[in-house]
Amino acid sequence: MQQRDRQQREAAASKVDVLMEALPWINRMRGKTFVIKYGGAAMENDELCRQVVADIELLKLMGIRIVVVHGGGKAINAQLKALQIPVRFERGLRVTDDATMEAVQEVLVGKVNQRLVWALNEYGHNAVGISGADGKTLKAEPMDPALGRVGRIREVDPSLIETILSDGYIPVVATVGCAADGFYNINADVAAGKIAEAMGADKLIYLTDVDGLYRDVRDEDSLIQTLTRAETRELLESGQLDGGMLPKIRSISEALDGGVAEVVILNGTFPHSLLLEIFTDAGCGTMFTRD
Numbered sequence: 001m002q003q004r005d006r007q008q009r010e011a012a013a014s015k016v017d018v019l020m021e022a023l024p025w026i027n028r029m030r031g032k033t034f035v036i037k038y039g040g041a042a043m044e045n046d047e048l049c050r051q052v053v054a055d056i057e058l059l060k061l062m063g064i065r066i067v068v069v070h071g072g073g074k075a076i077n078a079q080l081k082a083l084q085i086p087v088r089f090e091r092g093l094r095v096t097d098d099a100t101m102e103a104v105q106e107v108l109v110g111k112v113n114q115r116l117v118w119a120l121n122e123y124g125h126n127a128v129g130i131s132g133a134d135g136k137t138l139k140a141e142p143m144d145p146a147l148g149r150v151g152r153i154r155e156v157d158p159s160l161i162e163t164i165l166s167d168g169y170i171p172v173v174a175t176v177g178c179a180a181d182g183f184y185n186i187n188a189d190v191a192a193g194k195i196a197e198a199m200g201a202d203k204l205i206y207l208t209d210v211d212g213l214y215r216d217v218r219d220e221d222s223l224i225q226t227l228t229r230a231e232t233r234e235l236l237e238s239g240q241l242d243g244g245m246l247p248k249i250r251s252i253s254e255a256l257d258g259g260v261a262e263v264v265i266l267n268g269t270f271p272h273s274l275l276l277e278i279f280t281d282a283g284c285g286t287m288f289t290r291d
Helices: 002-029 046-061 073-082 098-121 159-166 188-199 229-238 245-257 273-279
Strands: 033-038 065-070 127-131 138-142 151-156 170-174 176-179 182-185 203-208 226-228 262-267 286-289
Touching: 033 046, 033 188, 046 065, 046 098, 046 273, 065 098, 065 159, 065 188, 073 098, 098 127, 098 170, 098 176, 098 182, 127 159, 138 182, 138 188, 151 176, 151 188, 159 170, 159 188, 188 203, 188 245, 203 245, 203 273, 226 229, 229 245, 229 286, 245 262, 245 286, 262 273
Parallel strands: 033 065, 033 203, 065 170, 127 170, 138 176, 203 262, 226 286
Antiparallel strands: 138 151, 176 182, 262 286
């Protein structure tokens, strides 16, 4: 009996140690604004989704202002396949004709966004779903005629997001932009960066399917722990990046140039990676800093 009691006390003490380690971080982060770009397997897998949602709710309870920005690439691909609409990418961006744009809206706004809102609200009625077209939050313009209705963000108006935050809710933003001639498909990585920039966010977090940025994707030991703004720009100019990582790193570089203090790429499939990054000394993932 005494042995069991001792083990229980030791287990409880270890939990107290974790809380004590987190305490200065909690004090430091209270009132800060974090933009979290949510996507990949962490959003597709129900169990991983529950873990991420629980982490987000805990961050909110600790006084952090959270904005969730999401894409939905896998869900869009599945819908396009069902509709027998070809899937094409150029320079890491989805080629979006009118039929594809309708599917993007249906999936992002009508399905993925509402699923995330529902999941967050299961923890306490804390989320409000919007698209970038609501309140003209993401004002877009055509990026390139060859890409169809892929939009470049011309301006971000964060007024609606700020109102939702002020009312005590978590804004969940689907990345559909608006223009005079209709709707545009906005890359979610780019949208998250521009929203963070417009809001003067203290931290921008990309939840992905990988541990961070690798110098060589074939070498697990080549994970980059930190990069400065200058080093990030050099990496972009080197031509080493391709596929979906290219718009992500470009958006990170622009967010840092625009005043965002820190950007982190995290593996959203690792349990509670958000909390480990924010509230422990070790952190995880790849961090991008202004200096």
